[in-house]
Amino acid sequence: QNIPICPILKSIGGSIRITGLHGIKEINGFENLRSVGGFLIGGTIRLAKINAFKSLEKITGNFNLSGNSNLLSVIGFNILKETQRLSINYNNKLELLAGFNSLERLESFSFISQVALKSLTNFKNLKTVNDQFSIEGNGFLEEIDFSSLERIGTPGSDTRLVLATNRNLKSLSSFRNLKEVYGRLDVFDLWAIGTLDGLHNIDYKNLFDVRLQNNLNLYNNCAVKSICDYILLGEKTFGAINTNGIGCNTLEEIRAQCIVSTSDLPLHHDLITLYPNPASQQIQVTSKDQKTITNILISTVDGMVLDLGRDINDNQVDISSLIPGLYVLSCQVGGIAVQKPFIKVE
Secondary structure (H helix, E strand, O other): OEOOOOOOOOEEEEEEEEEOOOOOOEEEEOOOOOEEEEEEEEOOOOOOEEEEOOOOOEEOOOEEEEOOOOOOEEEOOOOOOEOOEEEEEOOOOOOEEOOOOOOOEEOEEEEEOOOOOOEEOOOOOOOEEOOOEEEEOOOOOOEEOOOOOOEEOOOOOOEEEEEEOOOOOOOOHHHOOOOEEOEEEEEEOOOOOOOOOOOOOOOHHHEEEEEEEOOOOOOOOOOOHHHHHHHHOOOOOOOEEEOOOOOOOOHHHHHHHHHHHHOOOOEOHHHEEEEOOOEOOEEEEEEOOOOOEEEEEEEEOOOOEEOOHHHEEOOEEEOOOOOOEEEEEEEEEOOEEEEEEEEEOO
């Protein structure tokens, strides 16, 4: 049930491989082990606890902890400073992951399907990942911390930042220092996030594909700088945009948000409220202080006034005939000229 280990062992030139040993329940020891060529613990059935490797500083090869179906806790790896590709995948009952906070650089990072884990804050000192970075399928994951991460990929590479199917993850704000992603950005099946804040500092020039899909609570808050620059300045295409909240559900909706966020159009826009916005059929115009609203006009962002006079009644505007896009509502409120943009959706 336990693996006997020589306590004076300090270095292993080859790899540690613990696989298919279905009888072991716990791994202890390795107190003085400082370096090893590679690391693999996988495919165990009864292993529930790893409490070891507290002196391990260097893995010259890869770190792989995967497919341990009853693993509950991992404690150790506190001073691990070097490994290449780190994979922690399909440990379906893992509830506690400690250590790894000395790592600053990796070749790749894969964290997939720890469906019981709620917190992933061990890697807050990680600064660069040279290849793919994936956090996927962690159904109960609520918080993450990658606040030191600055770069994913290398110039000229085709790599991916994948944040997917973490349906309880509440925020991406810990990626706020991430500036370089060389390749693709995939954000999908994040049901709890309401904004893309945190991804705003990514330099759009290094991206060549973006996917935003099935983020059900992402309403009107996807127009962060990186995404807007990608659309408005980069003239690039999206892999897929759909099944997000209204305002982030199509390229046209996001483009309209971006234009609003970077525009100087609104004039005294705080004097009126447009509801709903975005809208598909009608918009109700109300003034902040219940002042009289007159001379309502609808125009394109280029200033072309549209003939909707007969569709304006009791400060309610029928916009059902407009094609989806960004428009400007102009009016007079107590003698003051007011402009406010709105988005027409299907």
